[in-house]
Amino acid sequence: MLSKIGLRARRSGSVFIGIIGLLGLAINTCPQLLKPQRRRIFWLLFKRQLYNSGLRAASINTIIAMLLGIFVMSKAYAVIPNNTQFIDYYAQFFNIVVNREIGPLISGIILIARSASAVTAEVGQMQLYRQFDALSAVHMSPALVFLLPVFFAFPVSLMLMFFYFNMICVLTSFAMIELYHEGGITLVDYIRALLQQLTVVEVAVSMAKAMVGGCLIGLASLYFGYHVEDRFTDVSRAISNSNTFQLFAFFVLNIGLSYLVYL
Amino acid sequence: MMRLKLDDITLQFADKAIFQGLNLHLKPAEIVCVQTGVLDGGSSLLKLAAGLLTPDRGHVVVDGLAMKDMTEQARFGATCMAFEAGGLLSIFTNYNNIAFPLLYHTDMSKKAIAQRIEPLAEALQIQSLLQLEPHQLNDVQTRMMNLLRAMVFRPKLLLLDEVQSGMSFEMRENMLNVLLTEQQSQGYSVLMTTTVGDRTDFADRTLAITGGKLEPIQ
Numbered sequence: 001m002l003s004k005i006g007l008r009a010r011r012s013g014s015v016f017i018g019i020i021g022l023l024g025l026a027i028n029t030c031p032q033l034l035k036p037q038r039r040r041i042f043w044l045l046f047k048r049q050l051y052n053s054g055l056r057a058a059s060i061n062t063i064i065a066m067l068l069g070i071f072v073m074s075k076a077y078a079v080i081p082n083n084t085q086f087i088d089y090y091a092q093f094f095n096i097v098v099n100r101e102i103g104p105l106i107s108g109i110i111l112i113a114r115s116a117s118a119v120t121a122e123v124g125q126m127q128l129y130r131q132f133d134a135l136s137a138v139h140m141s142p143a144l145v146f147l148l149p150v151f152f153a154f155p156v157s158l159m160l161m162f163f164y165f166n167m168i169c170v171l172t173s174f175a176m177i178e179l180y181h182e183g184g185i186t187l188v189d190y191i192r193a194l195l196q197q198l199t200v201v202e203v204a205v206s207m208a209k210a211m212v213g214g215c216l217i218g219l220a221s222l223y224f225g226y227h228v229e230d231r232f233t234d235v236s237r238a239i240s241n242s243n244t245f246q247l248f249a250f251f252v253l254n255i256g257l258s259y260l261v262y263l
Numbered sequence: 264m265m266r267l268k269l270d271d272i273t274l275q276f277a278d279k280a281i282f283q284g285l286n287l288h289l290k291p292a293e294i295v296c297v298q299t300g301v302l303d304g305g306s307s308l309l310k311l312a313a314g315l316l317t318p319d320r321g322h323v324v325v326d327g328l329a330m331k332d333m334t335e336q337a338r339f340g341a342t343c344m345a346f347e348a349g350g351l352l353s354i355f356t357n358y359n360n361i362a363f364p365l366l367y368h369t370d371m372s373k374k375a376i377a378q379r380i381e382p383l384a385e386a387l388q389i390q391s392l393l394q395l396e397p398h399q400l401n402d403v404q405t406r407m408m409n410l411l412r413a414m415v416f417r418p419k420l421l422l423l424d425e426v427q428s429g430m431s432f433e434m435r436e437n438m439l440n441v442l443l444t445e446q447q448s449q450g451y452s453v454l455m456t457t458t459v460g461d462r463t464d465f466a467d468r469t470l471a472i473t474g475g476k477l478e479p480i481q
């Protein structure tokens with residue numbers, strides 16, 4: 001039992017060390033972007049990654065944000081009386097539940113489920129079929145072609161997803177207010193009340209969650225993909241391990257940051 | 264100056280010795296064919312010359328520069344290997360497998376790259392395959408795409424791994440015709456592995472791997 005715990009701890013430690021190594025490699029490769037040729041190939045691959053991880057997630061993001069907006073405002077009405085003078089409380093409830101906690105968490109889960117597993121599968125498949133040899137044959141750096149686009153696109157995607165998710169949630173929660181209320185609260189009033197609740201610290205924390213969380217998720221997906229060996233089942237195992245690690249790390253990051261700043 | 268110098272090369276995988284004291288010198292614009300059998304090290308020979316494998320002993324020198332000391336930019340200008348199988352990244356189209364390395368290593372515009380790729384693809388009769396993905400190609404088409412990429416890069420030394428395998432007579436004649444015309448106009452050297460039934464009559468020299476060394480074929 002104890003030896004199993006020790007083995008798991010060693011494995012988790014080696015994953016963290018590997019991810020820190022990838023972070024170092026990414027930072028070390030950044031100066032290559034000063035060369036115009038490298039920059040134009042990076043830009044092409046970055047746009048491709050951003051499109052796949054950020055923009056193509058818009059539909060699922062919209063559906064979940066709509067449902068959440070409806071749910072949150074229904075719950076708000078369950079605990080706060082239905083009256084125009086309580087608009088600040090509606091906004092506060094929305095801000096605490098959606099903006100601080102559930103919005104970032106669900107956006108991160110969507111990024112892990114859609115894009116991170118796709119990156120792990122792509123890299124794992126390439127590793128399985130020795131396609132990195134093909135990259136060596138044309139003398140291109142795998143760090144610039146695979147690592148940097150993910151390293152930059154994942155945090156940007158997560159930030160876009162936070163923003164987009166919150167926007168949709170605001171609109172659908174307002175739709176619920178319209179449905180319950182007999183007039184009196186306009187969309188402008190509601191947005192003004194929300195903005196009054198929002199502090200610089202909350203914006204900074206959300207950005208930190210997107211930046212650190214996006215990097216962590218992206219680097220972990222590459223790390224697990226790159227560690228695929230010779231068996232076909234290694235790819236599915238890599239995706240499974242990668243998602244488990246990412247979910248754990250992203251939850252810890254979210255809860256940790258919220259705990260440190262808000263409580 | 265020799266285009267390629269493989270001096271006293273020893274290569275071993277686990278306990279299997281592939282090359283022992285192998286030597287090969289290629290002059291500029293020289294074409295050398297190496298007849299290979301099963302698992303006798305033909306692909307490994309090309310990978311050594313391309314810098315994709317490091318010998319256990321010996322030196323690989325292209326145009327006076329040791330392969331191990333070259334930057335990736337210098338290697339790009341020095342050699343390009345056309346693989347017998349694979350060699351293309353599955354996440355890009357065939358066209359981008361050729362265009363992206365050029366974007367990466369050179370100042371060429373996308374238009375200039377297209378102007379270099381398309382006529383050669385047309386000459387090799389594989390233009391319609393450019394927008395497909397690698398998994399949509401059969402073995403022969405994959406080898407042709409690898410060959411096209413190597414020719415488009417215009418390195419000093421082309422390394423072609425069993426490029427003639429599996430081709431119909433007409434296809435092979437056309438491919439060799441295009442290759443030899445390009446080779447004469449660009450002046451690159453060619454090291455090509457061949458197998459039973461392949462043509463070698465166009466080569467300046469034909470060698471065979473025997474006992475971990477290269478021997479001339481009379």
